[in-house]
Amino acid sequence: xxxxxxxxxxxxxxxxxxxxxxxxxxxxHSHVYWYRQLPEEGLKFxxxxxxxxxxxxxxxxxxxxxxxFPKEGPSILRIQxxxxxxxxxxxxxxxxxxxxxxxxxxxxxLTVT
Amino acid sequence: RKEVxxxxxxxxxxxxxxxxFNCTYSNSASQSFFWYRxxxxxxxxxxxxxxxxxxxxxRFTAQLNRASQYISLLIRDSKLSDSxxxxxxxxxxxxxxxxxxxxxxxxxxxx
Numbered sequence: 001x002x003x004x005x006x007x008x009x010x011x012x013x014x015x016x017x018x019x020x021x022x023x024x025x026x027x028x029h030s031h032v033y034w035y036r037q038l039p040e041e042g043l044k045f046x047x048x049x050x051x052x053x054x055x056x057x058x059x060x061x062x063x064x065x066x067x068x069f070p071k072e073g074p075s076i077l078r079i080q081x082x083x084x085x086x087x088x089x090x091x092x093x094x095x096x097x098x099x100x101x102x103x104x105x106x107x108x109x110l111t112v113t
Numbered sequence: 114r115k116e117v118x119x120x121x122x123x124x125x126x127x128x129x130x131x132x133x134f135n136c137t138y139s140n141s142a143s144q145s146f147f148w149y150r151x152x153x154x155x156x157x158x159x160x161x162x163x164x165x166x167x168x169x170x171x172r173f174t175a176q177l178n179r180a181s182q183y184i185s186l187l188i189r190d191s192k193l194s195d196s197x198x199x200x201x202x203x204x205x206x207x208x209x210x211x212x213x214x215x216x217x218x219x220x221x222x223x224x
Contacts, residue, residue: 033211042200043157045211056211091156098210099145104156 002027004094004105005074012111019079019086021108025094032075033102034067037089049075082112114139119201119215127223130191134218136184136201143213146177148186149200151217157200160186188220196222 005024013019025032034046048056049069060067064082069075079086089109093102119136126132138146146163161168163175163184174187184201198217204210 031210035212035214042216043212043214045213048210059211089154093212095210101147101159101162102212103159106156109154 004029004092004103006090006092006105006108008108009106010109010111012113013082014113015083016081019082019110021077021079021090021092021110022074023077023092023094023105024074025092026096026103029094029096029103031095031098031100032069033093033095034075034077035091035093035104037091037107039088043091046077079110082110084112086110087112115215116140116213117201117203117215119199119218121216121218123219123221125221125223126191128191128193131187131189132191132220133188134186134199134201134220136186136215138182138184138201138203138213140203140205140213141182142205143182143203145204146184147202147204147212148173148175148184149202149214150197151200152197157214160199191220191222193222193224196220 032049035043037043045059047067064080066078089107091107092105095102117138148160149157150160151157163177167176172189176185198219200217201215202212204212
């Protein structure tokens, strides 16, 4: 049973470009969570999605950030017009149901130059 | 005040010693509690859930005190492979599934 998969593992973008981060949950998991870890800081919750629904986006910045989890395919975290402060590790986690343990993917390290 | 507070360390401990980490949380509505470990530049990995009755998994023992809003992790007979950052994590389920992480306690086991 493959774990949570994320790609790309490393992404370099220039200021103003768009970044697209993908997450495929573990088989049988329909709940996806995105977290961000800034350098030397703890992980911070961004958004919680189920298939085709955003359940909780209380941790998402109000502008430039969006997330989706379509009926088919991976969950996508999209950052438009990236700035240097967006440089971080973005982790995706999945769980089989609400309230169950979350398992993390290897993360995408975004560097904005 | 941070929602989850941990001593950042670092803890430098000789191999074979016993080490204990503590954590406090501020949200009394928190429902679930975990310890994760994170190796340098890797993803967090679930170490164990924490229950009010206390639970043990091999060399690891976790305790929860709801009245004091306090969580602990004890590692006995520490191994070199235990070197990592240990993350205290709380969650308020039933409508709020997000995990709230402490900033972690860095542990280095010295040969």
